[in-house]
Amino acid sequence: MHIRILGSAAGGRFPQWNCGCGNCTAVRxxxxxxxxxxxxxxxxxxxxxxxxxxxxxxxxxxxxxxxIESCPDLHPRALHNTPxxxxxxxxxxxxxxxxxxxxxxxxxELQPLRVYAAPSILRILREENSMFGMLNRVEPQVVWTxxxxxxxxxxxxxxxxxxxxxxxxxxxxxRYPEYVKSxxxxxxxxxxxLFFEFASGKRVAYIPTVGSLSDTLIEKIRHxxxxxxxxxxxSDDELLRVxxxxxxxxxxxHIPVEESLRLLKGIEVGRKMFIHLNNTNPILNEASPEHxxxxxAGWEVAEDNWQLEL
Ligand code: MLT
Ligand code: MN
Ligand code: ZN
Numbered sequence: 001m002h003i004r005i006l007g008s009a010a011g012g013r014f015p016q017w018n019c020g021c022g023n024c025t026a027v028r029x030x031x032x033x034x035x036x037x038x039x040x041x042x043x044x045x046x047x048x049x050x051x052x053x054x055x056x057x058x059x060x061x062x063x064x065x066x067x068i069e070s071c072p073d074l075h076p077r078a079l080h081n082t083p084x085x086x087x088x089x090x091x092x093x094x095x096x097x098x099x100x101x102x103x104x105x106x107x108x109e110l111q112p113l114r115v116y117a118a119p120s121i122l123r124i125l126r127e128e129n130s131m132f133g134m135l136n137r138v139e140p141q142v143v144w145t146x147x148x149x150x151x152x153x154x155x156x157x158x159x160x161x162x163x164x165x166x167x168x169x170x171x172x173x174x175r176y177p178e179y180v181k182s183x184x185x186x187x188x189x190x191x192x193x194l195f196f197e198f199a200s201g202k203r204v205a206y207i208p209t210v211g212s213l214s215d216t217l218i219e220k221i222r223h224x225x226x227x228x229x230x231x232x233x234x235s236d237d238e239l240l241r242v243x244x245x246x247x248x249x250x251x252x253x254h255i256p257v258e259e260s261l262r263l264l265k266g267i268e269v270g271r272k273m274f275i276h277l278n279n280t281n282p283i284l285n286e287a288s289p290e291h292x293x294x295x296x297a298g299w300e301v302a303e304d305n306w307q308l309e310l
Contacts, residue, residue, distance in 0.1 A: 001050065001198045001200060001202050001309060001310040002048065002049045002050075002052050002073070002307070002308075002309060003046065003047070003048050003204060003226065003307075003308040003309075003310065004046070004047040004048075004071055004073060004074075004305075004306070004307055004308075005045075005046060005228075005275070005302050005303070005304065005305070005306040005307075005308070006042070006045040006046065006047055006061075006063075006064075006067035006068075006070075006071055006304065006305070007041065007042035007043045007044050007045035007061050007063055007067055007304055008041045008042075008044060008275050008276070008277055008302040008303055008304050008306075009041035009042060009043050009044060009276070009277055009278070009279070010043070010044065010099070010232045010276045010277060010278040010279075011043045011044070011061070011062070011097065011098060011099020011100070011276075019279060021242055021279070021280065022242075023242075023279060023280050023281070023282060023284065023285065024279055026282075026285050026287075026288070027039070027279075027284050027285045030285050030286055030287035030288075033287070034286065034287060036286050039284065039303060040304070041277065041303070041304055042061065042063035042066065042067055042304055043061040043062055043063045043099045044059065044061060044099065044100075044208050044275055044276040045057065045058075045059055045060075045061040045063065045064065045067050045103070046058040046059065046206055046228065047071065047073070047074060047088075048165060048196050048204065049073070049087075049163075049165070050163060050164030050165045050198055050199065051163075051164060052073065053087065054087060054089045054157065054161075054163045054164075055073065055074060055087045055088050055089065056088075056089060056090050056091065056092060056155050056163065056165060056196075057088060057090070057091045057092070057103075058091075058092050058094065058194055058196070058206050059091070059092075059093060059094060059095075059099075059100040059101070059103070059208075060091050060093070060100070060101055060102070060103030060104045060106070060107065061099055061100065061102070061103045062098070062099060062102040062103055063103070064103030064106050064107070065103075065106050067304075068088075070304075070305060071305070073087060074086075074087050074088060075087070084111070085111060086110045086111050088107070088110060088113065089113065089114065089155075089157040089158070089161075089163055090113050090114035090115060090116065090155060090156070090157060090158070090163075091104065091107070091113060091114075091115045091116070092115075092116045092117075092147070092155070092167055092194055093115065093116065093117040093118075093121055094169075094191060094192040094193070094194045094206065094207075094208070094209070095121070095174070095177075095190065095191045095192065095209055096117075096121045096124045096125065096176060096177055096180065096190075097177050097209065098177065098179070100208075101125065104125075104132065104135060104142075105131065105132070105134060105135075107135070107142075108134045108135055108141075111158075112140040112141055112142065112143065112157075112158035112159065113135075113141075113142050113143070113158055114142070114143045114145055114155075114156055114157060114158045115135075115142050115143070115144050115145065116145050116146075116147045116155070116167065117144070117145075117146065117147065118146065118147065118169075118171065118186070118189035118192065119146045119148075119186070119189065120176075120182075120185040120186050120189040120190070121189065122144050122146055123182060123185070124176070124180050124182060124185070126144065127182070128180065128181055128182055140158060140159075142158070143158045147167070147169050148169070149168075149169050149170055149171050149192075150168075151168070152166040152167060152168040152195070152197055153166060153167060153168075154166050155167055164198070164199055165196055165197070165198060166196070166197040166198075167194060167195065167196055167197070168194075168195040168197065169192045169193070169194060169195070170192060170193040170195065170216075170217065170220055171188045171189050171190075171191070171192050172188075172190075172191045172192060172193055172207075172209075172210050172211070172217065173187070173188055173190075173211070173212075174190040174191030174209065174210070174211060174253045175187075175190050175191075175253060176190045191209045191210065191253065193205060193206070193207040193210065193217060193220065193221075194206045194207070195220070195224070198310065200310075202225045202226075202310040203223075203224045203225055203226075204224060204225065204226045204227075204228070204310070205220070205221050205224045205226070205227045205228065205229075205269075206228045207221075207227075207228065207229050207230055208228070208229075208230055208232075208275055208276035209230055209232075209253055209254060209276065210229075210230045210253070210254070210255055211250055211252075211253040211254065211255055212250070212255055213255060213259075213260065213263045213264070218263070218264070218267070221264070221267065221269065222267060222268055222269065223268055223269065224269050224270065225269070225270035225271070225310050226269075226270055226271050226272075226273075226308065226310060227267075227269045227270075227271070227272040227273065228273055228275045228302065229260060229264075229272065229273070229274055229275065230254055230255055230257075230260070230274070230275075230276055231257055231273075231274025231275055231276055231277045231281065231283065231301065231302070232249065232252075232254035232276050232277065232278045232281065233249040233254055233256050233257065233278055233280065233281055234256060234257045234258055234281050234282050234283055234290050235249070235256050235258055236248045236249045236250055236256045236259075237249075238256070238278075238280045238281065239252075239278070239280055242280050254276075257274060257281070257283060257290075257294065258290075258293075261293065261294065261297050261299070265297065270310075271300065271308070272298065272299050272300070273299060273300040273301065273302040274294065274299060274300075274301055274302060275302040277301065277302070283301055284301070
């Protein structure tokens with residue numbers, strides 16, 4: 001049961017770790033003064049494997065090429081029956097956000113892949129955005145598979161091989177990205193909490209984008225062995241204060257960390273981490289009271305290149 005955190009930052013704004021804003025400056029100063037390790041972050045990306053040989057990606061970030069390069073488990077390899085093989089068998093998409101889907105285009109030269117997504121997200125990518133046609137220009141290539149909420153389903157490679165990992169999707173009320181033009185998309189499929197389950201029964205919840213915490217979602221999270229949760233913003237008006245205008249965190253579909261800490265206080269899970277961290281979030285500064293509050297509540301702040309074994 002292998003999990004790799006390949007990227008831990010939120011998407012959208014470049015660069016994610018060293019702009020000149022007050023928070024980034026404070027992070028750099030604290031890194032220098034406290035000799036914390038370097039914390040450059042790429043956009044949120046997860047890889048999971050039951051056997052360490054065949055891997056599934058959760059999302060496909062725009063940083064995927066360098067993320068694969070820095071993770072030897074995912075390097076291309078030669079096998080006895082094929083000189084060109086990739087350990088990546090498929091991708092599970094939890095939203096159509098650009099920081100979650102652009103990396104699919106970087107996988108166009110790979111062996112056939114299976115991509116799981118909500119029916120509406122398949123429609124957005126395949127019917128509305130012709131560029132994704134590059135993933136279906138030869139046969140066989142990407143096998144698009146719609147996933148519905150409810151029962152867990154086995155993750156299969158493009159040729160139908162069971163990879164020893166099951167996924168359960170729990171759709172959250174959210175919104176589609178601004179680039180989406182299609183009308184009549186099922187509103188509740190815009191974002192999903194993804195639950196991965198190994199044969200041992202160990203479970204991982206990956207929820208990088210969630211605007212509010214319903215009782216149903218809290219119940220689903222309870223008892224997972226690893227929780228990777230939306231850590232985009234500490235407070236609701238954090239980005240508004242830096243930019244002077246725009247939306248607050250909840251409007252963007254991100255529950256503030258200070259509220260999640262309250263609502264998930266004492267929840268019985270194995271390890272719990274914040275991920276999809278925006279560079280405005282003061283928890284990135286290990287010398288900050290917000291970082292201390294998160295750590296004291298038993299949470300970790302995810303970093304790139306963390307290798308977790310369950
Ligand atoms: C989000 O998580 O809110 C989006 O990914 C932001 C963006 O990249 O536009
Ligand atoms: Mn995002
Ligand atoms: Zn900054």
